[in-house]
Each structure stands twice: as C-alpha cells, then as structure tokens.
Amino acid sequence: MDFFSTIPLESSEIRLLRLASKEQDAPGLRGELFVTPLFRPPDFTALSYTWGDPGVRSEILINGNAKLSITTSLEVALLALQREDAPVALWIDQICINQDDAREKAVQVPLMSQICSSASQTIAWLGPATDGSDLVIDFLDSIGSEGVEVGLQDLTNEDVKDILAHAAADPGWLHRSPSSLGPTSNMEALIHKLALQHGEYPIIHNRNWYHNPEKHKIQTLGYLIHKYRSRPQFADRRDRIYGLLGLACDADTLGIEVDYTKTWEEVYTDATKRIINRGKIDVLSMVEYPKTSSRLPSWVSDLNMTRRDSILRDVTITSIRPFAAAASTSHLPPLDSDEQPHILTCRGVIVDHMHEVGRQWALKEDGVSRSPLGALLPCSDVVSYIAIPIVSNHPHAASPARRAEATWRIPVIDHEYIDASVGTSRRATTVSRHAYDEDVAEVIPLTDKQSEELEHVGPQEREARATQMRIARLRLSATAQSYFGLMSAIWHRRPFVGKGGFVGVGPLEMESGDVVCVLYGAMVPFVLRPINDGEGNQYALIGECYCDGIMDGEALGMGLGEEVFRIT
Template structure:
C-alpha cells in the first residue's frame, strides 16, 4: 500500500516539504488579511501594489506569481498552503488590469471566502469593480438590513431571466442571517462547495435545455417558479466534509502552528486527508451494488456511472478510468504492483482536483427511479429533484407542511444534465419557494 505524502520537488530546485522556507510562505498565505472583503477592491484597482509584512516589502506580482506556481504544479499538498484566496484575488486583479468585464454575481462567487465585519459590505465592497449595470444602479444603503440587501440583489438576478443565483444557496445549517429566504444566498459565509456553475470552471449543464425562466414573486419573500418534479430522493450517503479539519481548522492551520509544524506533521495531515477521503468514497460505493442489481436508466456500467458522478462529469471520459487508477495508487485506495510513476502522480493530482470540486461539501444520493447524483449537504430522503424553466442544473427542493418549498440548492444527476428528462409540455407545475 502506497501513500503519497508529498510530490518530489527537488528537480525544480525547491526545498523539501516541511523546510523552514515553506513555513515562511505558509506564514504569509495563512494570514487573516487574505480573507477581508475590502482588500479585493484595494488590490485590484491599484496599478502597482506592495505587500508589507513586518519589515519586509514584497511586490504583489511576485507573491501572486509564487501562488500561481504552487497551484499549477500541484505543490499545495507538499506545503499545506491554502492558496484559494490568493489565486482568486490574483484573477480578479488581472481582470481589472486587462479591463475585462466583471459582473457582481461572478465577483461574489469568486470572493466567497472573503469576510466583512458588516455583512452588507460583501456586496457593497465589490461595486467599484463591476462593469455591468449593478455598478451604477445599486446604491449602498446602510439603512437596509443584510437580509434586505441580499434578497434585493437575488431578485435583480432572477428578474433578468437567469436562475444561476440558486446555485449559490449553500449550506442551510451555516447560515448567519435570519429571515433570509431559502432561494437567496447568504454571502456573509464562505461556501464549503464550489458551485457547479462557477464561471470559468462550470460543468456542462443544460438540464432544462434552452427554456425561458417563468418567475414571479409574492411580496418580497416568496419565489414562484415553473417546472416539473423529476424524481424523489430515497437514500443519501454521508457528507463529503472533513469533520476533524472543519472543527480544528483554526488550530491546525493558524500561523503560529504552521510555523512550528515539523515535517512529519505535514505527512500526518496529508495522510489524514487521504485516509478520510478513501473512507468516504468507499462508503459511497455502497450505491454501486444497487446500480449493478437493478441497472441504470442510461444503460451504462455501474462503475463508469460512479466515476462520472464523483467528478460531476467534468473529467474527460476517455481518460477517466486511468486517472482513477492513478489516484487509487497514490492515495491509499489500492496496492500498486509497481512503483508509482511521476506521470501517474500528476494525473492523480488532476483527478483529485476534479473530485474535490464536485464532492466537497456535498453528499451522494439515489432517487426512486434509480438515478445517482450529488446534492447539497441538506439533501434528505423525500426531497424532490426538480427541473425549473430556465435552469441549467436540477435543484433539490423540500416540500414543507404548508405546501410550499424550501430550496436546498443545485445538484448533479447523472443522465439528465443535458436535457434528457426535460419535457416542456409538462413543465408547468408552480413551485412556491420560501
């Protein structure tokens, strides 16, 4: 059994994992500064930016270039540096420098990990970067509550005929703002998931084909949407969320702990992540026996369906089997019969990226008609898989005792993502989403 503790970095003339030079970078990239909402505008609009850390000055270009290098060469596991904020900030800054168009919704998703002491500033702090109509028509009004600001913005998006805002709803259990309708994202919290429709990294989805959205509102809080119930969730797997890391992340990854961590602690943390992932994927494989017994509606092999589902069909199908094999060899899921090749390590890292994007913060589910999918953490038995007019993905809705629905968010269902289940003639059921 082989465990990939850290990729070799010697050929690139870089220090070994755990070296004090890596710890210096960790100390910089783990600082709370990277998660402040207002820095996005400050850094992105500056023609030249300099980072000051103690008595050291660092050119922003160099710091972003280092983050890009580590990210592109899959060195984050070796260093345990979280580069998400730095990479996203660099992308927004580059877009501004190149005068590319930026809409507020895309900016909000791209900067989801950033925090603001005033929750309304998650939206207001980005207006200076927008190039769409929101930049001139949304006027900061601090007399409004955060719930009102978020709800009004969600309505603006929906009134444009796009349901993309429903993909960003997120985990209900972590919501911080009371009185927020279920169809409105809580932008004040970071998301455990990467939205399936994240601009630039979106999966191929046209579940409702090219239908036009049919929406209206009751008052300001109830969304009326037209569509059809495709199926009902009958079983769910355990959530793909690292439990120990979620609870202890502030301790494990604090700057001081990072500076003091020995090389073997890097190995232990990497081992834990790989081991936990192996356990969760093994648990999800329990759905395979049912697929093999009853067959799948599309006629595909169960193992093939499983692999396409855990990557949300984002990985090239022709390379999927070999990539998964490489991933198993380097992440404790199988016993290799030979030494793992460098190419397999790289292929494994790429597969792991697709796996994490699709699965993290979600759970696997099975429907009554035998379809396999990935849904939000709050997906539960009895929930409805719904296709809405104008929607790109299916959605998970829960029917309440009042007859109204609460939105749980987007989902992936293998076999219906390209309109296979869409029928315009019966897509006229009204869903009152509160």
C-alpha cells in the same frame, strides 16, 4: 459627528482630507476636510485598505476642533502616508463619508468607482512591512515601470492564461531577468507598480489598464459577489452588495438603489431577486443551508459565511463543455409581488425524490484525520447505489457500460482539468476512467472494511492507521492521485440515490424526502425540501447538486409535468 453638517455635500461633490504633515510639537493625526466637485478635483490619492476590527479605535483631529473616531488599522495607514514637509490630499471612505448618515452613504457609495478613477493615484494599504515583504516589493518595483514600457497594459485575459501555463511548465522562467521578457511573456499583475515608500505599499494603476474594457466586460454583480465571497468581513454587511455596484457592468439594468435604512438581509434578498429577474438564475448555486439569520430566505446566499465552492465554479466557469440541465429553456422570472419579497417563484420539473443519502467526503471524521482510503467512502456508497435494482433497472442506467461510467463520473462531478495551473477544465474523459479503473476501483472494497475496523479502536490508533494509509497512497499511480485530487469537488457534499433511480452528489444537509428538481434556465439541478404549511408547492432551497443522467437537459425530454415552485 455633528461637524459633518458644517461641510455638507451636493450630489456631485465629495470631501477630501488634507492630512497635515508631521510636527514634533503636535503628535497625533490632524487634518482638514474640504469639499470639491467630483468632476474637477485637485490632485488627490484614494486609499484602499482593510477596516480592521471596528471595536479597536483611535482618533484624528479634524478642522482643528473635532475628534473623529477611526479604526486603528486606518490610523497605522495614515501614519505611514503622513509626510514630513507637506500635507497630502486623500480620499478615505471612513473619514470622507459620514458613516452615520444613511442618506449620504446612499449617494456617496455608488460614486466610489468614479472617485478612484478621478484620483491621481490609488494606494492599497496592505499593512506594515513583515519579514521578506521588502524583497518582494523591491522586486515588483524594479519591473513595474518596465512592464508599462513593453506594453503590459495591452494584455488580455487570454494572454495571461497562456503566460501562467508557460510559467507552470517552466518554473525557472520566473528567475530570469525581467528585462529579457517580451510583451507577451509578462503577467498582467506586473502592470501594478508597487513601491516601498516609508512603509506604505502603493499600487499605482496605469490608467489605460484600469479602463481596459477586456478587464471589466464580464464583471456583472453576480460575478463580483462570487469573486469577493471569500474576502475578509466587510465592516458593513450591506457593502457586500453596495460596495460592488460601482464595479458591476450591469448595475444600471439591475436598478438597485443604495439604501442604508434596509437591513443586510433585505439588501441581499432584493439584489438576488433582481439578478434572477435578469435571467441569471444560476446565482442560486451560491446558496448554502442553513443560514446565520432566520430572516434570510433559503434562496438567498448568506454572503457573510465561508462556503464550499460551487459545482459551477469547479466545473463549468472555464469548462469546454459546461453543464446545461435546463440552460436552454426560456427562464421565467419570479412571479410574486412586492408584498412577498421573501418568496421566489420559479418553474421547472421534479426529477426524483430522495431515497437515501450517503457519507460525506471529508479528510477528517470526528476531528480525526481520515486515511486516503477512508476518504473514498463516498465512492463505495456510489458503487452500492448503482447496484440496487431501482437504479440498474432505470432506463438511463440500463446497460452495464452506462452504470460503470456513472461510478467514475459521479465522485469527480464529471470533470477533469486540462491544465490545473490556469484552472481550465472539461467533462471527464477516458483519462479519469483509466485512473479509476487502474487503482481506485481496486481499493474501494477495502474502505468499508477499514471503516468497520476503525470503529473499534481509539483516536490514537485511528491516527496511526491514517498515517500508514497516507504512505500507501504515495504508491498509487500519478493518474490515480490526480483522480483523488479531483474529488475535492465534492468536499462537504455526500452521495444520494433517488426513489426513481437517479444517483448523484448533493449538499451535506440534504435528507430523505427532499426532491431533485431542474429549474428552467439553470445549468445544474437543485435539491428542494417540501414545506408542509398548508399552502402547497412551498419549498426550501437546500443547494445545488450533480445528478447523473440529467446534466445535459435530459430531464426536459422525459415528459415530466411542469411544476411551480414557491421557494421561501
């Protein structure tokens, strides 16, 4: 890519691609790269797209003599955007930024938000048209301009929640004429005007909407990392951090410098520590174990992995009464020096030591579908744990009523939905208790018997019995089915009982000898694994957990000694 040296950039400049029009005698893509000030550019379109498979390549001829390698997915997008009669000015990160120059990327990537704001329009390329997609785009096109006219850009997030709740209660609402809907009866998504033009799908943002403070005010870097965690693989893993900095409201205070000479492990580690230093220790709830790289500390989330939902996502982000295991304490930031960037030092208390772990909650076992009753096996484990003396004699579970309460709170991680259509939740109430008592409690004794029987039959028989039990589940009450659905919160988790008598649900990878601890400033407890390296107080972070009896700060009033945890 030596030709980039012929069109160098200053810190306040960007390159644009002038994509040549289609010509019968010159097939293929051609264009001219030129430099322009970012604060006063000509009209141009910013292109948002998925890079696609980096190993499948095509070419574009730049400035008449240089062939630039691009992904095939970008080639398809450019062919759709290419005009018949005139060139079009575009900004495309893959072409306008020298991807082989770490220093240039460190300057240009943080400007991406400004670049999109300066563009006359932003086009999101979703791919070639498929069966039925034209109808969807035509429908959205028909209502896009009307949405702006009636003031959709003034909608807040709370308005949108109300609208979605209305749509869930009255599905026929969606089939009525859009022109009959008032400004508080349209979804925020309709602000995007989508049109079908020669195969491309442009999303033309209304600028008032794009700069709406309501839309951006809670988008911290930690929030954005969580939000985009499940998105497709980034072409450069470091861009899971660097690519979001331009959208993060706390980017300046975090002070993260874009540096493509660092490995992705170093980038994730540095960003996580900076987020925690700003008092956001709950970013640890995104952690999974083990990692895909041994160079990633246990307390840093491997953002390239698809992972289970966090307890915080399921229960407390929109909860009326969120968990507060130690959220009211004064959080002390990491104490280690820059010479030990892989170590996170936190303060807190050890609540219990793991005694036994139960069976995982999953709809399949050894590749064979479990029946709904079989999926209730963790409930059986919880019931048996609560009945053992170390639990029944513990002060927090001394009364029969309190032990009974724990049996139905733990399997749903103490939450229930107020309105599932918009994701609002609350701590579990008598609604969940009645669902558990009326149906679930009666079938729990059958789960162990069924499990024993299935050990002696083959896969086909197990699948046949699973089908029978799925049919039986249809006979459960609506509230019982709702309770069963809420158990998805413990997907790929398992119950545990501690030596001190605490019962809860934790990561699938936890084992006997791990400790349940509360870290100062955190909303939920965590499971740590002691490391015997001779230095003492060293731990690996296994993951977050729900521990009955300490989710509202009770552990801080138990007189437990403060610990210093050096997490590697």
